[in-house]
Amino acid sequence: MEKLVHMSVIDVKNLTKTFKTHRKEPGLLGSIKGLFRREAFYNEAVKSVSFSLEEGELVGFLGPNGAGKTTLLKMLSGILTPTDGEVRVLGFVPWQRERAYQRQFAIVMGQKNQLWWDLPPAESFSLNRDIYQVDPKAFRRTLDEMVALLDLKEILDVPVRQLSLGQRMKCELVAALLHQPRVLFLDEPTIGLDVISQEKIRGFIQEHNRLKRTTVLLTSHYMKDVEQLCRRVLVINHGRIVYDGSLAELSERYIDHKVVKIRFAAPQAAAVLSGEAGIVELDEHHAVLKVKKKEVAQTTHRLLGLLPIEDLSVEEVEVEEVIRRIFGEEP
Amino acid sequence: MKRSDNSLLGRAARYFFLYRSFLAHNLKNEMIYRANFAIAVGMDLFFMGVNVVFFAILYANVETIGGWTFHQTLVLVGSVGVVREIAYLTFRQGFLELGEYIRTGRFDAMLTAPMAANVHLAFRHVSLTESLGEGLMGLALVGYGFAHLDGAKWTAIPFYLLMLINSLLIYYAFCLLVNSAVFWLVKSQELNTVIYYFMDTARYPREIYRGLGKLFFTFIVPSSLIATGPASVLTGRAEPGLIGLSLGVAAALLSLALAVWNWSLQHYSSASS
Amino acid sequence: MRKYWTVFWVNWQNALQYRGPTFIYILGNILRVAVLLYLWNAIYRDEGRLGDYSLPDLITYYLLQMWINSLVLSYSSWEIVDQIREGTFSNFLVRPVNYLHYWFTINLSWKLFEGLMIAVIGGLLSFFLVRHLSLPGRPETLVYFVLALILGGILAFEFDFLIGMLAFWLVQVNAFKYMLQSIIFFFAGALLPLDLFPQAFQAVATVLPFRYLVFFPIQIFLEKEAHPVEGLLGALVWAVAFYFFLRFVLRRGIARYEAVGQ
Numbered sequence: 001m002e003k004l005v006h007m008s009v010i011d012v013k014n015l016t017k018t019f020k021t022h023r024k025e026p027g028l029l030g031s032i033k034g035l036f037r038r039e040a041f042y043n044e045a046v047k048s049v050s051f052s053l054e055e056g057e058l059v060g061f062l063g064p065n066g067a068g069k070t071t072l073l074k075m076l077s078g079i080l081t082p083t084d085g086e087v088r089v090l091g092f093v094p095w096q097r098e099r100a101y102q103r104q105f106a107i108v109m110g111q112k113n114q115l116w117w118d119l120p121p122a123e124s125f126s127l128n129r130d131i132y133q134v135d136p137k138a139f140r141r142t143l144d145e146m147v148a149l150l151d152l153k154e155i156l157d158v159p160v161r162q163l164s165l166g167q168r169m170k171c172e173l174v175a176a177l178l179h180q181p182r183v184l185f186l187d188e189p190t191i192g193l194d195v196i197s198q199e200k201i202r203g204f205i206q207e208h209n210r211l212k213r214t215t216v217l218l219t220s221h222y223m224k225d226v227e228q229l230c231r232r233v234l235v236i237n238h239g240r241i242v243y244d245g246s247l248a249e250l251s252e253r254y255i256d257h258k259v260v261k262i263r264f265a266a267p268q269a270a271a272v273l274s275g276e277a278g279i280v281e282l283d284e285h286h287a288v289l290k291v292k293k294k295e296v297a298q299t300t301h302r303l304l305g306l307l308p309i310e311d312l313s314v315e316e317v318e319v320e321e322v323i324r325r326i327f328g329e330e331p
Numbered sequence: 332m333k334r335s336d337n338s339l340l341g342r343a344a345r346y347f348f349l350y351r352s353f354l355a356h357n358l359k360n361e362m363i364y365r366a367n368f369a370i371a372v373g374m375d376l377f378f379m380g381v382n383v384v385f386f387a388i389l390y391a392n393v394e395t396i397g398g399w400t401f402h403q404t405l406v407l408v409g410s411v412g413v414v415r416e417i418a419y420l421t422f423r424q425g426f427l428e429l430g431e432y433i434r435t436g437r438f439d440a441m442l443t444a445p446m447a448a449n450v451h452l453a454f455r456h457v458s459l460t461e462s463l464g465e466g467l468m469g470l471a472l473v474g475y476g477f478a479h480l481d482g483a484k485w486t487a488i489p490f491y492l493l494m495l496i497n498s499l500l501i502y503y504a505f506c507l508l509v510n511s512a513v514f515w516l517v518k519s520q521e522l523n524t525v526i527y528y529f530m531d532t533a534r535y536p537r538e539i540y541r542g543l544g545k546l547f548f549t550f551i552v553p554s555s556l557i558a559t560g561p562a563s564v565l566t567g568r569a570e571p572g573l574i575g576l577s578l579g580v581a582a583a584l585l586s587l588a589l590a591v592w593n594w595s596l597q598h599y600s601s602a603s604s
Numbered sequence: 605m606r607k608y609w610t611v612f613w614v615n616w617q618n619a620l621q622y623r624g625p626t627f628i629y630i631l632g633n634i635l636r637v638a639v640l641l642y643l644w645n646a647i648y649r650d651e652g653r654l655g656d657y658s659l660p661d662l663i664t665y666y667l668l669q670m671w672i673n674s675l676v677l678s679y680s681s682w683e684i685v686d687q688i689r690e691g692t693f694s695n696f697l698v699r700p701v702n703y704l705h706y707w708f709t710i711n712l713s714w715k716l717f718e719g720l721m722i723a724v725i726g727g728l729l730s731f732f733l734v735r736h737l738s739l740p741g742r743p744e745t746l747v748y749f750v751l752a753l754i755l756g757g758i759l760a761f762e763f764d765f766l767i768g769m770l771a772f773w774l775v776q777v778n779a780f781k782y783m784l785q786s787i788i789f790f791f792a793g794a795l796l797p798l799d800l801f802p803q804a805f806q807a808v809a810t811v812l813p814f815r816y817l818v819f820f821p822i823q824i825f826l827e828k829e830a831h832p833v834e835g836l837l838g839a840l841v842w843a844v845a846f847y848f849f850l851r852f853v854l855r856r857g858i859a860r861y862e863a864v865g866q
Contacts, residue, residue, distance in 0.1 A: 019602070020602070074439070077443050078442065078443060079439045079442050079443065079600065080600050080601065081597065081600040081601045083601075095600060097442065097443075099445045099446075102443060102444060102445035103445045105443075106443075107443055109436065109439075112435070112436045112437070112439075113437075114437070114440045116356065116360065118360055118363050118364075119356065119359055119360055119363075123356055123359065126352075127352055127353070127356050130348070130349055130352040131349065131352075131444055131445065131446060132444075132445060133345075133445075370776070370779040371779075373779070374779055374782055374783070377783060377786065378786070381786065381790070381795065385795060385796060388796055388800055388801060388802075389647070389654065391802075392652065392653065392654045392655065392800070393647055393650070393652035393653070393654070394652075395650065395652075396643070396646060396647055396650075396652075397646045397650075398650075521628040521629055521632075522628065524628065524629065524632055525628050525631065525632050527632075528632035528635050528636055529635070531636060531639075532635055532636065532639040535639060535642075535643055538646065539639075539642045539643050539645070539646035540642050540646075541642070541645070544638065544642050548639075552635065
């Protein structure tokens, strides 16, 4: 009897990455000593991570800076070799960097520019076409599609250095997707962008994933990215996965509130907010409160009526806070 | 998606096609920086001129150096310029920028694209104008020297060209070998200074070396072969031994360089963050 | 004065950090000189002769030139130009540090460091080649030599600093700088001994102060310099005159820098 073995698109088992760096002693003597012997110092960036992704999934990796997200992506794309563990993407071992694998995935790193700086994006696109050996007709079709989706017609012939960060990021995405990769790795794609660009890019990723069933692995430290795009989210902290499940559950279980920040029009005595629950910070000019999501509208309305408020904003809970909550008591 | 032909010929064809594409893009890029062009060419001419003056003064005092006459030496000095220009047209600039690519994370893109990382690095920034002055003046010197030789043979020219290609392979292999160290060092600009010194020492006839020096400058730092090889052929001084040696060194050095490069890439893949 | 000491030591520490590049720098120098030594050897082996120089003279000349290059020739202008062009020069305007003295100290620190490195290696080389060297016979030669080196170092720094000052007035300084540095290199006798050049060139070279950088000290060492004391005094006069000239140029440069509003 034939046994059908189900293979995930991305399969990661006990992936570990430890970096070795050196420390130098201060002073002139330390420098001379440093010529002969240096103290080694180990950094465990990724600790025994395991997960798998199916075709067409759009998954988010959420975690604070330094959590190991970028290191993880670099291992999945073959840039880094792991210290331990197993990875298969589309059946390939990424760090063997086989051409057949490289032609089927793409990686885009936020704020890292791969386009030619002084030439228009159209040139970078055509070069990529040649590098990935894309059929010219297919290339034209794909390009026209994406240009239309992202509204890039006007800037195709403008040198990249003259484009805004948002426009550049869009072009980077297009450049990466021209060869119709089956897997897309995105490392902080919306970092440093203005709100409108962020939304446009999120929309594009969503649409592209829906149309082409590209498997997308996205890392971010913005909750918004993950909220809008991912049904499944993996939370990573200090190199470990601390949560792997649906976003809805994560939201419900750990994020039940938002942060309300208030600036008073005139100095207030502390007593003024004594009745309020969830006060995080309070001084005569500012107040920060944690308010349950359901009660945000109600509470802000009440506070606005009660106190002379100059500015009030409602913000997302920070990722760090989410992490802390997931851990429970751990700082 | 097109299934690529993985035979040697298929791969060569693909890389030739890719080179054309990269060259076209780089030329477009260079057109943007036209202003610096004149200055760069001027400087090249100046430095080559200094080179010629150096030998002119020496030859004002002696008839031959290592058996080479003044005109034969001009062919040799000119050949260095020609090799350098072709090197810039095919791979040199990439190595100069390798350190920066690694620092900015750009190099990672070369690891993920479906082409050999060292070829991607080579083609990323091929330059026509970077060493054009040297190339042109080199060509002029070779022409002038060749024209003034006793018993110059036109039939030597195709062999000269083949030897030039061989010299390029030696130069490339040396660059690749030395630049592999970039993955191990903190600061890397000095690596290309070594390579610059390397090409600098190529400007002299191989016959000046004796004993240990000869071995060193043939096998460890093969600069003595780079210009002497082709120039010997063009000036009719070549012996089969020298040609065979040049070819052998090219093949061996290239194999070694590729091995060291790949090993260094592995180190980069396990150590960088 | 104390702050300059600190600058000096911190710079040394900085230099020690980069062990790889330092090693490579030394290697490159050795390569270059080795090739030239083979060149001279080949010429003299074939019964040739360059001017008034015996083979030991020439070998000594180039070994010394290698050392003097690292000890004397200054490269401060590269960073000076960057500092002026990028605006970090402003930091010096607000701090109680004299720019000229600051750079003199940094340069001194670098040069002594490089000079020490090359001296060790050059010394080793010389040890193996001692039979082929022209060593001085008279004791006062070494005294004159050291004095010439000191003056040469000061002058080299002054010339380079002046070139760096160009950045106050020129935008495209680098190409120009290369050419000027090459000309100085030329007339210093770093490429070939000055007395091998054609007469017209030599006439110009005698008048210019650049010979004090490389050619003059080596001539003293080889005991080919007929008037060492006069030469040293000449170098001293140039050094002092240039110092005042530099102060003047620096003042004007600062004025321009502030006017342009970097």
